[in-house]
Amino acid sequence: MVGTQFKDYYATMGVTPEATPDQIKTAWRKLARQHHPDVSKEKDAQQRFSDLGEAHEVLSDPAKRKAYDEVRLGGWREGQEFPSANGYRQDDGQPFAADGEQFSDFFSSLFGARQGGRRSAHTAERGQDLRHAIELTLEEGYAGGERTLRLQMPNGAGADAGQVRTLRVTIPKGLADGEHIRLRGQGWPGATPELNGNLYLEVTLTPHAFYRVDGRDIELDLPLTPWEAVLGAQVPVPTLGGTTTVTIPPGSSDGQRLRLRGRGLPGTPPGDQYLTMRITVPSTADDKAKALWRDLAAASPYNPRQRLGV
Numbered sequence: 001m002v003g004t005q006f007k008d009y010y011a012t013m014g015v016t017p018e019a020t021p022d023q024i025k026t027a028w029r030k031l032a033r034q035h036h037p038d039v040s041k042e043k044d045a046q047q048r049f050s051d052l053g054e055a056h057e058v059l060s061d062p063a064k065r066k067a068y069d070e071v072r073l074g075g076w077r078e079g080q081e082f083p084s085a086n087g088y089r090q091d092d093g094q095p096f097a098a099d100g101e102q103f104s105d106f107f108s109s110l111f112g113a114r115q116g117g118r119r120s121a122h123t124a125e126r127g128q129d130l131r132h133a134i135e136l137t138l139e140e141g142y143a144g145g146e147r148t149l150r151l152q153m154p155n156g157a158g159a160d161a162g163q164v165r166t167l168r169v170t171i172p173k174g175l176a177d178g179e180h181i182r183l184r185g186q187g188w189p190g191a192t193p194e195l196n197g198n199l200y201l202e203v204t205l206t207p208h209a210f211y212r213v214d215g216r217d218i219e220l221d222l223p224l225t226p227w228e229a230v231l232g233a234q235v236p237v238p239t240l241g242g243t244t245t246v247t248i249p250p251g252s253s254d255g256q257r258l259r260l261r262g263r264g265l266p267g268t269p270p271g272d273q274y275l276t277m278r279i280t281v282p283s284t285a286d287d288k289a290k291a292l293w294r295d296l297a298a299a300s301p302y303n304p305r306q307r308l309g310v
Helices: 009-013 021-035 045-059 062-072 105-111 138-143 226-231 287-299
Strands: 003-005 081-083 130-136 145-152 164-171 180-183 199-205 211-214 217-224 233-237 244-248 257-260 273-279
Touching: 003 105, 009 021, 009 045, 021 045, 021 130, 021 199, 045 062, 045 105, 062 105, 130 138, 130 145, 138 145, 138 199, 164 180, 217 226, 217 233, 226 233, 226 273, 244 257
Parallel strands: 130 199, 217 273
Antiparallel strands: 003 081, 145 164, 180 199, 211 217, 233 244, 257 273
């Protein structure tokens, strides 16, 4: 019987076999963004993205991962000939990837596939769910909105097979990295429309110019002048909901943090925004400013190196 090649899904995802589910999820988000065909300029981006989707399908599912590990621990290595039917087959009806690309023969050898990629017309089964990665800006995750999505349907999907379907997707407010949008009935066709599978969009938030994201919380480095830190001040601060005014306590130090409650991503409860104070100094100064700095140096007894004994 013709064989196929064993796939090392851990190597594909760039993680070790001991990787936790969170580590696998993090690797998937990073690599899916890097190799997405709409973003990557690599010639093999589509194949690389499909390989990643297949590896994520297995390693993110505890049952599939366990079955795969049982086979892997038998001594198989990447590229070795692997039987196309070897007693490992477990028909779970999931032979297609998130973007409609068919999974490899190796995947089918382990988990089964529909005969010829088609579903019998008389089987009254629910259609399988599909998954698709979607990138959002932090502002889109905060405010929601609408997005047009182009999705290629897999082979065997009835009259829609191979077609590119255009969907207008409503983005709900407050989406965090790794969350999903469910589009009911937009997955693999079932025996009747009521049995169609769902389409799950896995959200990845793109890096922001100055915000950092931690779950539903966001973080921002807030530049302050030395006099604002020493004397205290009212300073404008950007938030996802618009500019607000923040009180800087007198005697603030570089690295101190302030919390703006409820100013992160919406949710129940909403996230917070954290400000890390960063004291900056002017890169240049005119003669008048230099004179003032000299007066300050002469008048102030402050010695930041005192604890060093100098």
